[in-house]
Amino acid sequence: MTLEIILFILFALIGAASGVLMITRKNPVMSALFLILNFAALAGVYLLLNAQFIAVVQIIVYAGAIMVLFLFVIMLLRPDAEISILRTNPLLKYVAIGVGVLVFAQLIYLIFFFKPLNITPSDVAERIQIGTVENIGTEIYTKYIIPVQVAGFLLLSATIGALVLAKKKFE
Amino acid sequence: MIPSLQDLFNILPPVIIGAGILIALTLEMFVKPAKKIIPHFAFLVFLFTAYYSLMTMDKETYSLNTLMSGGGLTNILYFIFTFGSAIVVLISYDFIRKKDIVSSEYYILLMSAVLGMMIMASAKDFLMVFLGLEQMSVCFYILAGINRRNLLSNEASLKYFLLGAFATGFIVYGIAFIYGASGSLSYLVITNAIVTGQNITFLTIGLLLFIIGFSFKIAAFPFHMWVPDVYQGAPTTVSAFMSTTGKTAAFAVLIALLLPLFTVGNYQIFGPVLSLLAALSMIYGSIVAIAQKDIKRMLAYSSIAHAGYMLIGIAAGIPAGSAGVIYYLLAYTFMNIGAFGIVAYLEGVEETNLHIEDYAGLANQKPVLAALLSLFMFALAGIPPLAGFFGKYYVFVAAIKAGLVWLALVGIVSSAISVYFYLRLVVYMYFRENSKTITVFDSSYSMLGIIIAALLVIIVGVFPNTVVELITHFIS
Amino acid sequence: MDLWTIIIISIIKILFVVTITLLTVSYLVYFERKISAWVQDRIGPNRVGWYGLLQPFADVFKLFLKEDIVPDASIKSIHTLAPIITLFVAFSTYAVLPWGPPVNIFGYEIPLVLADVNSGILIVLALTSLGVYGITFSGWASGSKYSLLGGVRSSAQMISYEISMGFSVAGVLLISESLRPAAIIESQSGWMWNAFIQPIGFITFLVSAFAETNRLPFDLPEAEPELVGGYHTEYSSMKFAAFFLAEYANMIISSGLIVTLYLGGWQVPYIETFGLSSGWVTMMQIGAFFFKVGAVLFFFIWVRWSIPRFKYNQLMNLGWKVMFPLALVNLVWVAILVMLLN
Secondary structure, X not given: OOHHHHHHHHHHHHHHHHXXXXXXXXXXXXXXXXXXXXXXXXXXXXXXXXXXXXXXXXXXXXXXXXXXXXXXXXXXXXXXXXXXHHHHOOHHHHHHHHHHHHHHHHHXXXXXXXXXXXXXXXXXXXXXXXXXXXXXXXXXXXXXHHHHHHHHHHHHHHHHHHHXXXXXXXX | OOOOHHHHHHOHHHHHHHHHHHHHHHHHHHOOOHHHHHHHHHHHHHHHHHHHHHHOOOOOEEEOOOOEEEOOHHHHHHHHHHHHHXXXXXXXXXXXHHHOXXXXXXXHHHHHHHHHHHHHHHEXXXXXXXXXXXXXXXXXXXXXXXXXXXXXXXXXXXXXXXXXXXXXXXXXXXXXXXXXXXXXXXXXXXXXXXXXOOOHHHHHHHHHHHHHHHHHHHOOHHHOOHHHHHHHHXXXXXXXXXXXXXXXXXXXXXXXXXXXXXXXXXXXOHHHHHHHXXXXXXXXXXXXXXXXXXXXXXXXXXXXXXXXXXXXXXXXXXXXXXXXXXHHHHHHHHHHHHHHHHHHHHOOOOOOOOEHHHHOOHHHHOHHHHHHHHHHHHHHHOOOOOHHHHHHHHHXXXXXXXXXXXXXXXXXXXXXXXXXXXXXHHHHHHHOOOOOOOOOXXXXXXXXXXXXXXXXXXXXXXXXXXHHHHHHHHHO | OOXXXXXXXXXXXXXXXXXXXXXXXXXXXXXXXXXXXXXOOOOOOOOOOHHHOOHHHHHHHHHHHOOOOOOXXXXXXXXXXXXXXXXXXXXXHHHHOOOOOXXXXXXXXXXXXXOOOOXXXXXXXXXXXXXXXXXXXXXXXXXXXXXXXXXXXXXXXXXXXXXXXXXXXXXXXXXXXXXXXXXXXXXXXXXXXXXXXXXXXXXXXXXXXXXXXXXXXXXHHHOHHHHOOHHHOOOOXXXXXXXXXXXHHHHHHHHHHHHHHHOOOOOOOOHHHHOOOHHHHHHHHHHHHXXXXXXXXXXXXXXXXXXXXXXXXXXXXXXXXXHHHHHHHHHHHHHXXXXXXX
């Protein structure tokens, strides 16, 4: 067993376990905590796939920013409503289980019947280069500059929207 | 490969709109009477872009390593978006002031939404489709809730946002499958992958998920739940905007993606799926609309039915069908904006004058408006020689050519049903006594917009062949 | 170099860094008290040992012998976890900061950094963004309103200032064209320190660093008059010590970052023209790094005893309406500079 496989098993186990713990916790803050752990494990998996930039951005954006927002909402609102939703509509639980089983079955099918594509370079050094910050930066600011600009407009619209919907007073 | 200036020049219409957004934002920050300037500015930007798109239609190009295309069909779609939005600006001008909605942001968001639609229409790559779709949808979510004092508007915004995000989830999931199976996001590569048949199961799953997601956006039957509430709750002009240009953008993506797939032999999975969606949407929309007493809800259900008619054209899988859909979209955009424009014209400050009873005897009080609304109702019902008739005609003919006679029959039956609720409104306006006179705020801007829409509905209806031949020329 | 050598060298380096940090932290507290005494014209600690030099150890013993109180209303597991997270984040950041040039010992070339990774600066940013959780969780899990307020304040503050911090760093990256701390230091040879090239970015980063470390004038999360002690109100004994330790460790890491990013790292300008032997040069460079860090630390303490605490709205206004636009201006300025020089 190479180091890579050992690390993968480690990250995968942490990821799976934290995922299960996340959805079984009664306390939403605990769920959020395990979700953060899950993100960290995912970042580890990204690292193993030579996607260093995405790994770090995963931590900065998801674990560092988005989950803080979640926690804020949970802490300030203290939602206890979700338990009552499941109580008033017990069918929902089975629907959720059904969807989960479906997705799981599809993943299993994917693992056994998917023909991998030969789009990753065979050279190891080249593979490592793909995920570096320099490489991603070059791609984004040359080939994909227009998508990046469009994403910028998207965020701009969302910002205007937040302002329009949340600002207290307009003159 | 660094994009050259030529690349930008090939996709100039979206670039103009993007520049317009930035200029409008800057104006809003530094110029005092921005509230007065920005609507006019937005109108001029839309009009200029529409004009430019028509003028540069002949040059068909791929831009940015086949991420986007310019010219040809794309420019016709650009024209629908921008000219439709120009009319929306006209009908909004006094409506926004009447309702005291934040003005500058409204027009800036209109422009942003149009930018998203243009990117969707020109996209030849799932990356651009997704970005354009999100750009458009985010603006729609905000616009739906922009009337913050109205609870229904807030509800519409939230409902639209939650369901829209859910639909986006389907789309992204589908795109992930497609990328995994083909290793690319480009339409060309994906079509080739289907021809070679590699990982065909996953491609099919991906494309089906993608279609489900887009069915939300075009408001087709099993995924229509949000439509009535959102169209009713959103400010009327926003409903006009969303139901027409937004639908056009979503259909543009479906046509660009699915039409090449129908020519691949042995791969006939989308035809039945789309036919089913089309049939259910038509029947459901037409029947449920009968029960509606609220004009905006009625128009929402009619919008579901129209999505069904348009889906027929795609399900037919032949270029003529798609040309019919685009003609239909052109016609539908102007007749629906006109109809919603009149509803917005008559609407009171608080959400009054929206019930069908309020329109009783309108012909005596506002003869011109009543006549125009009747025109739009006739057009929506598909009565010749108006544009709505030829839209349906081309779509049904394409269906028959493609061997989907049953679908065409379902379409004709549901058209017949829909005549009932469209004409009911006309009957109310002309043949019922008015129990009370409604207070109406006159607006010359809205009138101008409605008249332009009416003229277009007539012109497009009188010269259908010219338009369809132009579209067919670019499709094939 | 085989695997075992690398592991042994790494362990030695880790031990070195952790020991140095722990020692520095304890003496930083001592110096803070001494400097504050000097600023306020007092004497400061002078009882334990010569000039009070053993004071830090006395403090540690005192905290060690205290009872560890866990409030009934708290959520025990998270209450315990929070200081661990804080300490982990504070210490793991040291891994990517180089404190000297690579040295030759017994024929091995050893870089004086624990992990010379490609995206070092990003990792620092990632770890600082995780640092929010320690404080947020401690505030929430204590089951006390003052703690919760402190935790919420702290996370809002850290998130706000992270943005201007990130944008300031972007200016540095434009010049170095790399995220490796070593490359960033090398790009500042001579007097081409980033502090001189992009003074606005330096200032925004400095201010953000104060906010990120929750130091005065931005120590609202633990503002004593209003929040008792903020997020660590309900902590005692060694858990409290962990927060205390982390605060000072964060100060050191911030100083180290400021030195690396803006003050030329371990470089001594034009040292190669002095005609010294290579051993001396290395020694001087390592010394220069610690000297610079010390100077910035002194600045941290100096500011604490000179400027009063901000109000919360002032803090947010400063972050979003002053620091963030300034950081953007700096980015544009550096971009123009790079474009002209190329």
